[in-house]
Amino acid sequence: MLNNKKSQQITAIVIAILITISLVGAGVFGYFSGGTSPNSSSSSGNNDYSSLKSRVDTLNKQVKSNPNDIPLQQNLGDAYYDLASSAQKNAPNEAQEDYNQAVKYYQNVLKTKKDINVLTDMATAAFYGGQNDLADNSFKEALAEKPDFQQALFNYGVFLSSVKQDYPTAIRMWQTALDKDPNGSNANQLKQLISQTKNMLTTQPNTYNPGASNPSIKKP
Numbered sequence: 001m002l003n004n005k006k007s008q009q010i011t012a013i014v015i016a017i018l019i020t021i022s023l024v025g026a027g028v029f030g031y032f033s034g035g036t037s038p039n040s041s042s043s044s045g046n047n048d049y050s051s052l053k054s055r056v057d058t059l060n061k062q063v064k065s066n067p068n069d070i071p072l073q074q075n076l077g078d079a080y081y082d083l084a085s086s087a088q089k090n091a092p093n094e095a096q097e098d099y100n101q102a103v104k105y106y107q108n109v110l111k112t113k114k115d116i117n118v119l120t121d122m123a124t125a126a127f128y129g130g131q132n133d134l135a136d137n138s139f140k141e142a143l144a145e146k147p148d149f150q151q152a153l154f155n156y157g158v159f160l161s162s163v164k165q166d167y168p169t170a171i172r173m174w175q176t177a178l179d180k181d182p183n184g185s186n187a188n189q190l191k192q193l194i195s196q197t198k199n200m201l202t203t204q205p206n207t208y209n210p211g212a213s214n215p216s217i218k219k220p
Contacts, residue, residue, distance in 0.1 A: 049090040052083040063105075070112050077105035077118070081125055099129035116142050120152045127159050135159055153177035154186055157193070167197050 059076040066072055084098035106122035109115065123138030139156035142149060157173035160166040171194055178190040 049083070049086045052079065052086050055079050056083050070109055073105050074109045074118060077102045077109065077121070077125075080105065081121060084125070084128065096129050099125045100131065103129055103131060103134070114145075116146055116149060117151070119145075120149065120155065123152070123159075124155045127155070127163070132159075132163055135163075148176070148180050150177050150181055150184070150186070153180075154190065161193075161197060167201055171197055 056076070056079045059072065059079050063069070063072055063076050080098050080102035084095045084102060087095040087098050102125040103122055106118050106125065109118050110122065119138055120142045123135045123142060126132075126135035126138060136159065139152055139159060142152040143156065146152070153173045154177050157170040157177070160173065161170035174190050174194050174197075178187060178194070181187065
């Protein structure tokens with residue numbers, strides 16, 4: 001039987017894995033799982049990454065020619081977000097900068113139009129890019145505008161858990177999202193996150209320290 005310390009470590013690892021795969025958004029690329037072997041999966045991932053990089057290059061040229069085209073700016077933000085998501089697996093040293101490029105173009109869009117989807121994707125990209133204050137404020141702004149917005153509730157919960165280590169509030173965000181759509185596509189992940197985080201708080205009651213400083217996302 002595992003001792004208590006080992007059990008706590010495993011619980012923390014499970015939560016970290018769930019958080020890694022959890023974030024959702026309109027611009028999220030999402031990893032493919034069609035490969036039947038490590039080599040075929042890796043090859044598919046590399047091809048996807050190359051295609052996304054080409055798309056970013058093409059859109060960058062178009063934006064330079066049409067800098068006032070807001071839909072084009074949004075497309076480029078989405079493209080950088082997708083590229084960054086793929087880069088986490090295929091080019092991890094480039095992922096953070098790609099997320100920050102997504103933030104830049106999403107901010108350009110938000111100067112002209114208020115869009116809760118863009119705002120939430122920008123907050124999520126800022127989170128991955130290490131811009132924690134911007135992410136925090138943007139998630140709050142999105143939820144102030146629409147308190148039951150699934151995407152923002154889900155991702156802000158992940159942010160609160162992994163960056164601020166505010167597990168009780170993270171659970172509340174996830175539970176609200178689950179209550180709003182108990183049979184939705186994210187329901188199983190939400191249930192896992194809620195269950196594992198509650199379990200961690202039970203076995204590690206001193207884990208949450210509201211007086212502690214908020215850590216930045218650590219690079220691998």
